[in-house]
Amino acid sequence: MRFRDGVTVSAATPTLTLDVALVGGGIMSATLGTFLQQIEPGWSIGLFENLKRAGLESSDPWNNAGTGHSALCELNYSPAGPDGSVDPKKALGINEQFQLTRQFYSWAVSQSVVKEPQSFIHPLPHMSFVIGEDNRRYLKTRHDSLSANTLFDTMEYTEDLDQIREWAPLVSEGRTHKNVAASRVVGGTDVDFGALSSQLVDSLAAKGADVRFEHRVTNIARSGSGWRLTVKNKVSAQTFFVDAKFVFVGAGGGALPLLQKSGIDEIKGFGGFPVSGEFLRCTNEEVINRHEAKVYGQASVGAPPMSVPHLDTRYVDGKKALMFGPYGGFSPKFLKTGKLWDLPGSVRTSNLVPMLAVAKDNLDLVKYLVTELMKTRNQQMEAMREYYPAANLQDWELITAGQRVQVIKKDPKKGGVLQFGTEVIASADGSISGLLGASPGASTATPIMLGLLKRCFPNQFAGWEDKLKEMVPTLGHTLNQDSALYQQTKESTDRVLHLA
Ligand SMILES: Cc1cc2nc3c(=O)[nH]c(=O)nc-3n(C[C@H](O)[C@H](O)[C@H](O)COP(=O)(O)OP(=O)(O)OC[C@H]3O[C@@H](n4cnc5c(N)ncnc54)[C@H](O)[C@@H]3O)c2cc1C
Structure with a gap:
C-alpha cells in the first residue's frame, strides 16, 4: 500500500x-507522558518526533514569547x-490554570525529573x-476589578x-506622551518551554519510554x-507500524491533518487558520540589560488576541535576551517546518462550510494580517517605539516565530467560527485524542493534560487522583477562594523554583 506522502508499507x-x-515531542506530549509514566509505571510508552530533538517547533524559546500566561499583564x-x-472571570481562570502548572514544575524539579529551575524558568515582572x-x-x-481578588x-x-x-x-x-498608565505584578515568570519539553522527554526516555527523534507519523x-x-x-527511510491502545496526537499544528487521517467523527467540521509571526530580537547587550519585565499593550483593531504587542525580557539557554512583537503574517503552513500544501490539504467536505464562513466573517483579521505583511522594517520599528520610543533600528534583528493554527469549528448560527483558545479532540471511547489551537498555550499544558486524562480515562481517573495530587497538590481546589492555601502553595513553589 502506498500513502500520499510516498510511504510504502507491506505485510x-x-x-x-x-x-x-x-505523537510529537512538544510541551503537550512531554507533559502528558510525564503524568502517565508516574500514574501507570507499568504501561509501555512510545514518543515519535519528526525533528532532531524535542521542543523545536512552537515550544522552542525563539518560536514563542515564553510568557507564563497568568493574565497578570495580557x-x-x-x-x-x-x-x-x-x-x-476569564483572567481568574487563566491564573488558576497557571497555578497548577507551577506546581507541576515544582514537583518536576523536586523529583529531579528536570534540572535546576534556572534551566527553564525565571521570575520576571509582568x-x-x-x-x-x-x-x-x-x-x-x-486594576480595580482584578486586584480585589486573592490571585491578583x-x-x-x-x-x-x-x-x-x-x-x-x-x-x-524619550517618551513625550503625557497620558500613560501601567500596572505591574512582580511575581510573573518567563518560561523556556523548549528546554522544559526537552528535559521532560529526556526523563521519559531515562525511565524506559521508547523515544524516537526524526521519526514522522504518516x-x-x-x-x-x-x-x-x-x-x-x-x-x-524505513517504515514500521506502531500498535497502541491509546494515542495522543501532540503534533501542534500537525495535529489536525493526523486526526483527520484517523477518521474519527469528532474531528469532522474542524479546520485550521494558520497565522505566522515575526519578532524583533535585540542584539545590543547594553539595551538588553536595561530591561527586566514583560510589557504587554493593547492589540490593534482586527488583530487576533494573541498578537498583542509586547516588549519581553527572555532567558534562553541561561542567557538574558530582549524581543518585541509579534508581527502577524500569513503562511498556509501548519508548522514552521511544515508544507505550503498544509492548509489546502486540510479542506474536507465536512469543514468547507465552517472555513468559508470564517473567511467571510473575519475580514478585519485578514486586513490586519495583510497590513502586517506589508509593513516595512521602519514601520515595524514605529510599532515598537510605542513601547520603547528611543529604539534604534541597528540594535534589532528580525526572527521568524512559530506558526499558530487557530481552530475553526462548526457553528449552528454562523456556519463556522474562529476560536482563539485550545480544543481537546477525543474519540467517544477515549482511545485517541489530540490538541488543536494555541492560546494560552504552553502555560496551560498541565491543566489541559489533566483534563484530557479525565476525559479519556473516566474509569481510571479517580484511582489516579492521589498520585496526581502528589504532582499537583491543589488539584480540584479554587485557590482564589482560599487565600491561606494560595499563600502556602505559592511560597512553596516559589522556593523550589527559585522565584521568590
Ligand atoms: C508566536 C507565538 C507566541 C507564543 N507565545 C506563548 C507564550 O508566551 N506563552 C505560552 O504559554 N504559549 C505561547 N505560545 C503557544 C505555545 O508555543 C504552544 O501552545 C505550545 O508550544 C504548543 O505545544 P505543542 O506540544 O502542542 O506543540 P509543538 O511544540 O509545536 O510540538 C509539536 C511537535 O510535534 C511534532 N510533529 C508534528 N507533526 C508530526 C508528525 N506527523 N510526526 C511526528 N512528529 C510530529 C513537531 O515537530 C513538534 O515538535 C506561543 C505560540 C506562538 C506561535
Missing part, C-alpha cells in the same frame, strides 16, 4: 506494540464590557502599559511616568480496539 512491515503512543484576557466594566485617555480609564478599571492582590497601578521609568526604563526613555488508522500508526524513520 512484512515490522510492528511495535505499545500501551501509549505520543489585556486580552480581561476585556472591557459594553458598559466599560471589567469582568475578572506589566501592562497603555497610552491615551480611553486606555488609561480601562486599565484603572481592570499584589497588582500595582500607576499613571506616573517616573514610576514607570523605575519599573521599565526603556518604556519611558498515518493513523483504527486497529481492533486501538490504533495503528505508520511511522517513518527519516534517517534510515
Whole structure:
C-alpha cells in the first residue's frame, strides 16, 4: 500500500506494540507522558518526533514569547464590557490554570525529573502599559476589578511616568506622551518551554519510554480496539507500524491533518487558520540589560488576541535576551517546518462550510494580517517605539516565530467560527485524542493534560487522583477562594523554583 506522502508499507512491515503512543515531542506530549509514566509505571510508552530533538517547533524559546500566561499583564484576557466594566472571570481562570502548572514544575524539579529551575524558568515582572485617555480609564478599571481578588492582590497601578521609568526604563526613555498608565505584578515568570519539553522527554526516555527523534507519523488508522500508526524513520527511510491502545496526537499544528487521517467523527467540521509571526530580537547587550519585565499593550483593531504587542525580557539557554512583537503574517503552513500544501490539504467536505464562513466573517483579521505583511522594517520599528520610543533600528534583528493554527469549528448560527483558545479532540471511547489551537498555550499544558486524562480515562481517573495530587497538590481546589492555601502553595513553589 502506498500513502500520499510516498510511504510504502507491506505485510512484512515490522510492528511495535505499545500501551501509549505520543505523537510529537512538544510541551503537550512531554507533559502528558510525564503524568502517565508516574500514574501507570507499568504501561509501555512510545514518543515519535519528526525533528532532531524535542521542543523545536512552537515550544522552542525563539518560536514563542515564553510568557507564563497568568493574565497578570495580557489585556486580552480581561476585556472591557459594553458598559466599560471589567469582568475578572476569564483572567481568574487563566491564573488558576497557571497555578497548577507551577506546581507541576515544582514537583518536576523536586523529583529531579528536570534540572535546576534556572534551566527553564525565571521570575520576571509582568506589566501592562497603555497610552491615551480611553486606555488609561480601562486599565484603572481592570486594576480595580482584578486586584480585589486573592490571585491578583499584589497588582500595582500607576499613571506616573517616573514610576514607570523605575519599573521599565526603556518604556519611558524619550517618551513625550503625557497620558500613560501601567500596572505591574512582580511575581510573573518567563518560561523556556523548549528546554522544559526537552528535559521532560529526556526523563521519559531515562525511565524506559521508547523515544524516537526524526521519526514522522504518516498515518493513523483504527486497529481492533486501538490504533495503528505508520511511522517513518527519516534517517534510515524505513517504515514500521506502531500498535497502541491509546494515542495522543501532540503534533501542534500537525495535529489536525493526523486526526483527520484517523477518521474519527469528532474531528469532522474542524479546520485550521494558520497565522505566522515575526519578532524583533535585540542584539545590543547594553539595551538588553536595561530591561527586566514583560510589557504587554493593547492589540490593534482586527488583530487576533494573541498578537498583542509586547516588549519581553527572555532567558534562553541561561542567557538574558530582549524581543518585541509579534508581527502577524500569513503562511498556509501548519508548522514552521511544515508544507505550503498544509492548509489546502486540510479542506474536507465536512469543514468547507465552517472555513468559508470564517473567511467571510473575519475580514478585519485578514486586513490586519495583510497590513502586517506589508509593513516595512521602519514601520515595524514605529510599532515598537510605542513601547520603547528611543529604539534604534541597528540594535534589532528580525526572527521568524512559530506558526499558530487557530481552530475553526462548526457553528449552528454562523456556519463556522474562529476560536482563539485550545480544543481537546477525543474519540467517544477515549482511545485517541489530540490538541488543536494555541492560546494560552504552553502555560496551560498541565491543566489541559489533566483534563484530557479525565476525559479519556473516566474509569481510571479517580484511582489516579492521589498520585496526581502528589504532582499537583491543589488539584480540584479554587485557590482564589482560599487565600491561606494560595499563600502556602505559592511560597512553596516559589522556593523550589527559585522565584521568590
Ligand atoms: C508566536 C507565538 C507566541 C507564543 N507565545 C506563548 C507564550 O508566551 N506563552 C505560552 O504559554 N504559549 C505561547 N505560545 C503557544 C505555545 O508555543 C504552544 O501552545 C505550545 O508550544 C504548543 O505545544 P505543542 O506540544 O502542542 O506543540 P509543538 O511544540 O509545536 O510540538 C509539536 C511537535 O510535534 C511534532 N510533529 C508534528 N507533526 C508530526 C508528525 N506527523 N510526526 C511526528 N512528529 C510530529 C513537531 O515537530 C513538534 O515538535 C506561543 C505560540 C506562538 C506561535
